[in-house]
Amino acid sequence: MAQLQRRLAEFAVARDWGKYHTPKNLAAALSVEAGELVEIFQWLTPDESVRVMAGEESAGRVEDEVADVLAYLLQFCEVLGVDPLAALAAKIDRNEKRFPAVENGHSMEW
Amino acid sequence: MAQLQRRLAEFAVARDWGKYHTPKNLAAALSVEAGELVEIFQWLTPDESVRVMAGEESAGRVEDEVADVLAYLLQFCEVLGVDPLAALAAKIDRNEKRFPAVENGHSMEW
Amino acid sequence: MAQLQRRLAEFAVARDWGKYHTPKNLAAALSVEAGELVEIFQWLTPDESVRVMAGEESAGRVEDEVADVLAYLLQFCEVLGVDPLAALAAKIDRNEKRFPAVENGHSMEW
Amino acid sequence: MAQLQRRLAEFAVARDWGKYHTPKNLAAALSVEAGELVEIFQWLTPDESVRVMAGEESAGRVEDEVADVLAYLLQFCEVLGVDPLAALAAKIDRNEKRFPAVENGHSMEW
Numbered sequence: 527m528a529q530l531q532r533r534l535a536e537f538a539v540a541r542d543w544g545k546y547h548t549p550k551n552l553a554a555a556l557s558v559e560a561g562e563l564v565e566i567f568q569w570l571t572p573d574e575s576v577r578v579m580a581g582e583e584s585a586g587r588v589e590d591e592v593a594d595v596l597a598y599l600l601q602f603c604e605v606l607g608v609d610p611l612a613a614l615a616a617k618i619d620r621n622e623k624r625f626p627a628v629e630n631g632h633s634m635e636w
Numbered sequence: 637m638a639q640l641q642r643r644l645a646e647f648a649v650a651r652d653w654g655k656y657h658t659p660k661n662l663a664a665a666l667s668v669e670a671g672e673l674v675e676i677f678q679w680l681t682p683d684e685s686v687r688v689m690a691g692e693e694s695a696g697r698v699e700d701e702v703a704d705v706l707a708y709l710l711q712f713c714e715v716l717g718v719d720p721l722a723a724l725a726a727k728i729d730r731n732e733k734r735f736p737a738v739e740n741g742h743s744m745e746w
Numbered sequence: 747m748a749q750l751q752r753r754l755a756e757f758a759v760a761r762d763w764g765k766y767h768t769p770k771n772l773a774a775a776l777s778v779e780a781g782e783l784v785e786i787f788q789w790l791t792p793d794e795s796v797r798v799m800a801g802e803e804s805a806g807r808v809e810d811e812v813a814d815v816l817a818y819l820l821q822f823c824e825v826l827g828v829d830p831l832a833a834l835a836a837k838i839d840r841n842e843k844r845f846p847a848v849e850n851g852h853s854m855e856w
Numbered sequence: 857m858a859q860l861q862r863r864l865a866e867f868a869v870a871r872d873w874g875k876y877h878t879p880k881n882l883a884a885a886l887s888v889e890a891g892e893l894v895e896i897f898q899w900l901t902p903d904e905s906v907r908v909m910a911g912e913e914s915a916g917r918v919e920d921e922v923a924d925v926l927a928y929l930l931q932f933c934e935v936l937g938v939d940p941l942a943a944l945a946a947k948i949d950r951n952e953k954r955f956p957a958v959e960n961g962h963s964m965e966w
Contacts, residue, residue, distance in 0.1 A: 527637060527721060533728050540737035546899045550677040550685035554774055554898045556705070557674045560667035561777075561891025563712075567660040568884045569876045571792070575660035579716050589718055592709070593727035595666070596720050599705055602673075606689050608699055610706050611637060617703035618643050627650035656789045664788045664884055671781025671887075678774045679766045681902070747857060747941060753948050760957035770897040770905035776925070777894045780887035783932075787880040795880035799936050809938055812929070813947035815886070816940050819925055822893075826909050828919055830926050831857060837923035838863050847870035 527611070531600045538601070549606050556598035563591040637721070641710045648711070659716050666708035673701040747831070751820045758821070769826050776818035783811040857941070861930045868931070879936050886928035893921040 538544055566587050567575050579585040603610045648654055676697050677685050689695040713720045758764055786807050787795050799805040823830045868874055896917050897905050909915040933940045 530721060530724050530728070537728065537732070541735060548682045548685050549688055550680055550682055551898055553670075553673045553677050554894050557667065557670035557777060557781075558891045558895045558898060560663075560670040560705075561888045561894075563663045564667045564884050564891075565888045567663050568881055568888060570660055572658045572660055575658050576715075578659055579718070588716065589723040590727065592713060592718055592720050593723040595670075595705075595709055596724045597727065599702070599709070600724075603702060605686075606698065608689070608702055610702050611640060613699040613703040614640050614706045614710075617700065617707065618640070618647065622647070625651060661788055664784050667887060667891075668781045668785045668788060671778045671784075674774050674781075675778045678771055678778060750941060750944050750948070757948065757952070761955060768902045768905050769908055770900055770902055773890075773893045773897050777887065777890035780883075780890040780925075783883045784887045787883050790880055792878045792880055795878050796935075798879055799938070808936065809943040810947065812933060812938055812940050813943040815890075815925075815929055816944045817947065819922070819929070820944075823922060825906075826918065828909070828922055830922050831860060833919040833923040834860050834926045834930075837920065837927065838860070838867065842867070845871060 527600070530596075531604055534597055534601050535604055547601060547605055549602060552598055552602040552605065556595060556602060559591060559594035559598055563588070563595060566591065637710070640706075641714055644707055644711050645714055657711060657715055659712060662708055662712040662715065666705060666712060669701060669704035669708055673698070673705060676701065747820070750816075751824055754817055754821050755824055767821060767825055769822060772818055772822040772825065776815060776822060779811060779814035779818055783808070783815060786811065857930070860926075861934055864927055864931050865934055877931060877935055879932060882928055882932040882935065886925060886932060889921060889924035889928055893918070893925060896921065 538547060566578065566584060570578070578588055599610065602608075648657060676688065676694060680688070688698055709720065712718075758767060786798065786804060790798070798808055819830065822828075868877060896908065896914060900908070908918055929940065932938075
């Protein structure tokens with residue numbers, strides 16, 4: 527992941543895109559790509575959504591949007607000095623305390 | 637990252653959340669969290685957005701939303717069998733051909 | 747609708763919020779509120795989503811988010827001089843040509 | 857607006873799209889379109905965003921996305937029996953009490 531983050535940073539530098547890459551713009555770009563991921567699923571039933579990788583064209587779109595979301599997430603973290611893996615590990619630790627496993631399925635808000 | 641993905645999967649299983657975790661729902665949840673990240677920045681100027689980690693409260697919110705976005709991205713990839721790092725590496729390869737570095741700054745659409 | 751648009755404009759002027767209300771920021775705010783609307787539905791089945799107005803608390807949340815989305819849409823249109831009703835009427839005209847009724851249900855992309 | 861809502865409902869019926877138009881799916885579609893609106897602005901400076909209607913192509917895109925957002929908002933409200941103008945009027949009433957004009961500019965959270 528660190529290597530991908532470096533490749534993305536070099537890619538942006540080589541194209542002089544740094545001036546566009548404010549945290550505000552990268553957060554917006556991330557949400558735009560997340561919207562494009564949702565678009566693939568918007569008219570599908572839950573069952574159809576489970577089978578989305580069975581079609582070559584829709585599988586390709588999913589992989590493409592996953593790549594875009596991750597690309598902007600990593601670039602966002604890069605410009606702000608946030609470690610996304612550490613942030614997630616800390617969050618899982620907190621949530622294991624907040625939602626003990628016995629309350630199964632009650633709250634989906636985490 | 638694989639370890640975090642496993643912890644998230646175990647977390648969901650222990651709480652019987654699997655039935656909620658269709659690809660469609662996880663994509664929606666990812667976009668909701670991306671929206672919460674945008675919310676932090678929505679009224680900030682570009683310059684203010686660069687300094688968002690200087691305030692303890694806003695830094696904590698950023699880390700929290702980064703964790704949420706990554707958590708849903710990993711869970712989405714898990715249920716569909718998508719490798720996000722491979723997807724991103726393939727995308728960077730393609731984009732290095734599509735956007736040669738000489739056209740610096742012209743197109744931001746990737 | 748014109749009256750609501752005027753009340754929103756006066757509300758913003760009275761609080762000196764005009765400087766925040768760039769088209770870029772208002773578009774972001776609109777998408778944040780749309781995300782909050784999605785959040786209400788993210789773990790619901792299609793059938794549960796149909797009954798969302800039956801619960802007083804969830805009905806109130808839906809109305810609240812609808813109000814927020816419309817508020818930012820109207821303010822966005824106001825600052826850019828866009829007439830949303832005319833834009834929609836023109837779009838429906840175009841789509842009635844693009845998607846003749848005989849192709850029922852084939853394309854959901856409009 | 858009521859007339860546009862009726863045209864949208866007839867349009868969907870004629871194409872047998874009713875089965876896709878659950879509240880959950882329409883909320884997702886609304887957020888996807890809001891994301892497409894944000895996309896127009898994602899790399900623009902605040903000043904550039906103010907001039908977006910000066911370019912014919914970008915002005916057309918803005919009008920198109922405004923139409924899409926409004927179309928899904930009205931269809932969402934239609935299937936749930938929500939009156940968006942009444943919801944917004946009620947919200948403005950509440951906010952006029954919550955944010956007295958004297959506290960100008962302090963809180964943008966409404």
